[in-house]
Amino acid sequence: MTSFHLEGTESPTTTKKQIKQFLADTSNNVFCFFPTNNLFTFVPLLLSPTIIILYITLSLHHLPIPRKNLILLSNLIPKNKNQVRNKMATAENAYTLDSVRKALNTETVQAKAGRYENPEENPFFPENLQPLLVPSYPFTKILHSGAASVNINKSLWKMYFDDLLPLFVASGDDGNYAQTAASDLSLLQAISKRVHYGKFVAEVKFRESPQDYEPLIRAKDREGLMKLLTFKSVEEMVKKRVEKKATLFGQEISLDSNDDSKEKKKFDPSVASKLYEKWVIPLTKEVQVDYLLRRLD
Ligand SMILES: C=C(O[C@@H]1C=C(C(=O)O)C=C[C@H]1O)C(=O)O
Numbered sequence: 001m002t003s004f005h006l007e008g009t010e011s012p013t014t015t016k017k018q019i020k021q022f023l024a025d026t027s028n029n030v031f032c033f034f035p036t037n038n039l040f041t042f043v044p045l046l047l048s049p050t051i052i053i054l055y056i057t058l059s060l061h062h063l064p065i066p067r068k069n070l071i072l073l074s075n076l077i078p079k080n081k082n083q084v085r086n087k088m089a090t091a092e093n094a095y096t097l098d099s100v101r102k103a104l105n106t107e108t109v110q111a112k113a114g115r116y117e118n119p120e121e122n123p124f125f126p127e128n129l130q131p132l133l134v135p136s137y138p139f140t141k142i143l144h145s146g147a148a149s150v151n152i153n154k155s156l157w158k159m160y161f162d163d164l165l166p167l168f169v170a171s172g173d174d175g176n177y178a179q180t181a182a183s184d185l186s187l188l189q190a191i192s193k194r195v196h197y198g199k200f201v202a203e204v205k206f207r208e209s210p211q212d213y214e215p216l217i218r219a220k221d222r223e224g225l226m227k228l229l230t231f232k233s234v235e236e237m238v239k240k241r242v243e244k245k246a247t248l249f250g251q252e253i254s255l256d257s258n259d260d261s262k263e264k265k266k267f268d269p270s271v272a273s274k275l276y277e278k279w280v281i282p283l284t285k286e287v288q289v290d291y292l293l294r295r296l297d
Pocket residue numbers: 004008009010011012201229230231232234235238280281282284285
């Protein structure tokens with residue numbers, strides 16, 4: 001027995017053989033491109049859970065997005081209320097529309113090139129996918145066939161725009177809707193990948209103790225399943241690792257040896273672990289439950 005060290009998901013109940021198998025089958029194609037920082041080009045995502053959050057914090061930090069701030073503005077300047085409201089409506093619609101359009105276009109192109117053939121990938125708009133234009137790749141089948149219908153991207157999308165984004169974006173509106181939408185999509189895809197790894201984690205857990213899972217699945221007992229697959233100590237470890245990585249990767253870099261910038265941080269590392277606690281881990285567990293409920297179909 002050993003720990004499961006994949007993308008921030010560690011399970012004390014996972015066997016070495018299963019981990020090896022899992023790694024062999026899933027790590028090949030998992031790379032995350034960092035447009036914001038030359039230090040990183042391709043980062044093995046599976047080994048870098050915190051990268052997602054760092055990427056969010058660092059890349060969105062400077063992106064002004066017309067949301068709450070304009071509402072605030074409209075309260076502050078009553079004289080211009082209508083004008084600001086109009087501006088908000090226009091800007092916000094443009095922004096949201098751009099995000100959706102960008103996601104649709106990108107997913108359509110990527111689907112043709114086979115992105116969603118990979119069981120690790122889950123589209124945000126499955127209803128709009130186009131047929132494959134490249135030869136199909138024989139991905140090893142690890143998951144039960146019900147996995148294809150497990151997709152929580154709609155709630156992820158909502159969480160991202162309603163809860164997560166307002167925490168990171170700066171005030172104002174710089175009109176860069178297209179760039180913002182492109183960042184949104186790559187972040188959404190990164191988080192989506194991480195939380196949907198829950199399918200693989202759930203499969204491993206199920207194979208290891210079907211006798212524990214089967215009665216709960218048959219009884220459609222979401223709560224019972226959630227309890228059974230939860231390992232609080234593992235979650236604590238994941239959060240600590242996330243915070244540690246955020247501390248290391250979030251340092252300011254200086255060539256001046258007298259500079260005390262080693263101490264300077266681009267953002268508060270505890271925020272990264274809080275994000276995992278509040279969203280990333282709960283969403284991963286939701287995926288696990290959804291997958292398990294279909295496991296005996
Ligand atoms: C992923 C697992 O399941 C749960 C989810 C975790 C996560 O998303 O990081 C961590 C621990 C578990 O409560 C696991 O056991 O490894």
